[in-house]
Amino acid sequence: ITFGGQITEQVAEEMMTLAYDNGINLFDTAEVYSLKASLDRLQLQYVDVVFANRPDTNTPIEETVRAMTHVINQGMAMYWGTSRWTSVEIMEAYSVARQFNQIPPICEQAEYHMFQREKVEVQLPELFHKIGIGAMTWSPLACGIITGKYSNGIPPQARASLKGYEWIKDKIQGEEGHRQQLKLKDLEAVAERLGCTLPQLAIAWCLRNEGVNSVLLGASRPEQLEENIGAIQVLPKLSVSVIAEVDSILRNKPSSKKQM
Numbered sequence: 001i002t003f004g005g006q007i008t009e010q011v012a013e014e015m016m017t018l019a020y021d022n023g024i025n026l027f028d029t030a031e032v033y034s035l036k037a038s039l040d041r042l043q044l045q046y047v048d049v050v051f052a053n054r055p056d057t058n059t060p061i062e063e064t065v066r067a068m069t070h071v072i073n074q075g076m077a078m079y080w081g082t083s084r085w086t087s088v089e090i091m092e093a094y095s096v097a098r099q100f101n102q103i104p105p106i107c108e109q110a111e112y113h114m115f116q117r118e119k120v121e122v123q124l125p126e127l128f129h130k131i132g133i134g135a136m137t138w139s140p141l142a143c144g145i146i147t148g149k150y151s152n153g154i155p156p157q158a159r160a161s162l163k164g165y166e167w168i169k170d171k172i173q174g175e176e177g178h179r180q181q182l183k184l185k186d187l188e189a190v191a192e193r194l195g196c197t198l199p200q201l202a203i204a205w206c207l208r209n210e211g212v213n214s215v216l217l218g219a220s221r222p223e224q225l226e227e228n229i230g231a232i233q234v235l236p237k238l239s240v241s242v243i244a245e246v247d248s249i250l251r252n253k254p255s256s257k258k259q260m
Contacts, residue, residue: 002220003029014222022229028109028138028216049136050077051109054084061089062096069102081136083109087123094131105133107213112137114146114187114202114250115180125211134213140206141218143168145177147199148184186249190242196234203231205246208238 003012019027030053050071052064068080082090082105090108097104108127112120112135120135127133141147143165150172171177184198191201206215219225 002218007220011220011222015219015225018222018225024229026214026216046075047077049079049081049107051081051083052085052105053109055082055086055089061092062100065093065096065102065104066100068105069097072103079103079106081105081107081109087127090127090133091131094133104131107134107136109136109138109216111139112206112209112212112215113140113142114205114246115142117250120209120211128211135209135211136214136216137206137212138216139218140203140215141199142180145172145180146184146187146202148188150177151181151184183249187246190245190249194234194237194242196230196237197227199228200231200234201246203228204234204238205243207231207235208243 007015026048050068052068055061056064071077072080080103082093085093085108090105094104096102108124110119110124116139120137124133124135128135144150145168154169154172187201188198191198194201196204203215203217206212217225217228219228
């Protein structure tokens with residue numbers, strides 16, 4: 001979304017170089033994001049993992065499994081995964097693949113951040129132990145909410161101000177969004193004590209989950225990407241006690257004193 005229309009070619013090139021230089025070798029893209037612009041920029045001949053984004057309720061899962069198997073057998077991709085599928089649907093795809101000698105999915109692409117935990121922490125671990133499904137997670141900063149940039153309203157260039165993303169704005173301005181902003185104040189105190197920024201803490205928090213194989217980042221400026229990459233240095237600081245403190249902040253409702 002960002003690379004397709006929100007930044008210039010020069011900035012995109014600079015950030016791609018910065019990513020590669022720091023060991024990043026996984027890029028998430030799709031034609032639907034920006035009229036194929038993001039794909040053209042990457043000059044892809046094939047992809048490592050192709051995803052079935054959202055299950056098609058009008059198409060039997062067997063057809064999807066066979067189509068993905070064909071894509072892989074034709075050399076257009078090495079693996080396939082699901083995105084926003086339920087555990088039941090993923091298990092059915094796996095079972096169908098085994099029954100008809102097709103290729104099963106290897107991972108689920110799921111939203112995962114401090115305010116969205118259920119699927120990755122409760123549902124997917126069972127599939128991991130049963131069939132080896134991994135997790136490729138996205139939106140570690142909750143569409144920018146965890147950066148703290150929405151604490152004083154909606155900035156003009158933020159994603160929540162874009163056409164088609166009004167749902168982010170509604171979420172921020174709703175009751176739950178207000179509670180999240182209050183929790184961010186306590187999380188900022190934890191980050192300050194660890195000597196890192198709030199985004200770095202949030203990304204490291206996602207990475208520390210051993211069931212998470214990859215965390216997909218989004219950035220619109222090289223400085224922002226460089227800061228996010230710095231989350232790797234925060235990982236060793238996430239002790240059991242720190243994780244427990246963060247969990248306590250996330251699970252508890254803000255007190256009336258904090259709301260004042």
